[in-house]
Amino acid sequence: MTSVSSKKCNKEEYSFVYGDEAVSYEVVRKPAVEGLSHQKSQRKIAIKVHPSCEVVVIAPEDTEREDIHKAMMKRAKWIYDALKEFRGHLEHVQPKQYVSGEMQFYLGRRYVLKVVEDADALPSVKMTRGKLLVTLTRFNDGKTSMVRTLVSRWYKARAERIFHERLSELVPHATWVEGIPSFRVLPMTKQWGSCSAKGSLMLNPHLIKAPKECIDYVILHELCHIAEHNHSEKFWRLLTSVMPNWKEVKSRLDGLAELYLNE
Structure with a gap:
């Protein structure tokens, strides 16, 4: 494994070679946090691999290039594996045809779509033995549209x-909420949910995947x-108080968003 560097357009960018691939990454410098010792601040280097396959290193502004290089080499396999996984997700995101053999998702698990014809049955959908079984009374030119519907x-x-x-289970932990809020299930292209000024929720049905x-x-x-209508520091503190690991969960959901929202 070797490393090469490049600085263009005021961006600090480098790359390292793992196996037969050059992996590029950007370094974002941050001021040292007050109250932390210089030595502890120097060691705090965070590496993030985004679902878009961008690799970003967040490091204190005075971190030596060699220290960043060592951190990258130490986690090179993890970075490579994460990139491979995200690329796999992106490769398989194709418009759904709603035909047998396609992959569907439910509560985080994969199910194979199977479409069958049965003249004696009513149109229906059910889960069975790892499959999402769709039964049509008969196949015709409107088959795809019917299966999608x-x-x-x-x-x-x-x-x-x-x-x-889930709302009934979670509301007791949200002590600032009185009773179970009303909610609607409504498809959205770029949001998983929203909250109205009156406290009514709207949730994306694709989230069930x-x-x-x-x-x-x-x-x-x-x-x-x-309680907090914008993404203020107080909002994030409140969210952390009820779900300490929300960042990891959000990252997981973001990484699979294209698959879940694809239809």
Whole structure:
């Protein structure tokens, strides 16, 4: 493994070679935190691999280049593996055709879509043996549209039930909320949820595809907006008080957003 560097457009960028691939990364310098010793501040180097496959190193402004290089080499395999995983996600994000063999998601698990024809059955969707089984009375030119509609309705019905269960479970932890807030399940292209000025929640049905911990994060995030209407420091402190690991959960959800929102 070797390292090369480049500084362009006032951005501090470097790269290292792992196996047969050059991995580029940007270094963002931050002022040392007051109250921390110089030695402790020097050691605090954070490495982030984003779902977009960008690698960013956050380091105190006086950190030596060699210290950053050592940190990258120490975590080179982890960085490479994370990039490989995120690239795999991006490669498989293609418009859904709603045909047998496609992948669907529910509560963080993968299910294979299977579409069957049964002249004696009513159109339906059900989960069975690792599959999401869609039954149509007959196949015709409107098959794709019918499967899409049935699957969307199935997700929305599941979302309404599970979101209500999670909301009931989480509200007691949000002591600033009186009673269970009303909520609607409504598709959104770029948001998982929102909170109105009157404290009513709106949740994206695609969220039902995510693990329960991610669902809880979105619900708690919106419940915090009932007390704090913007993303102030007070808002983030409140969210941390009810979900200390929210950053990790958010990162996990962000990494899978393209898969879950794809339809």
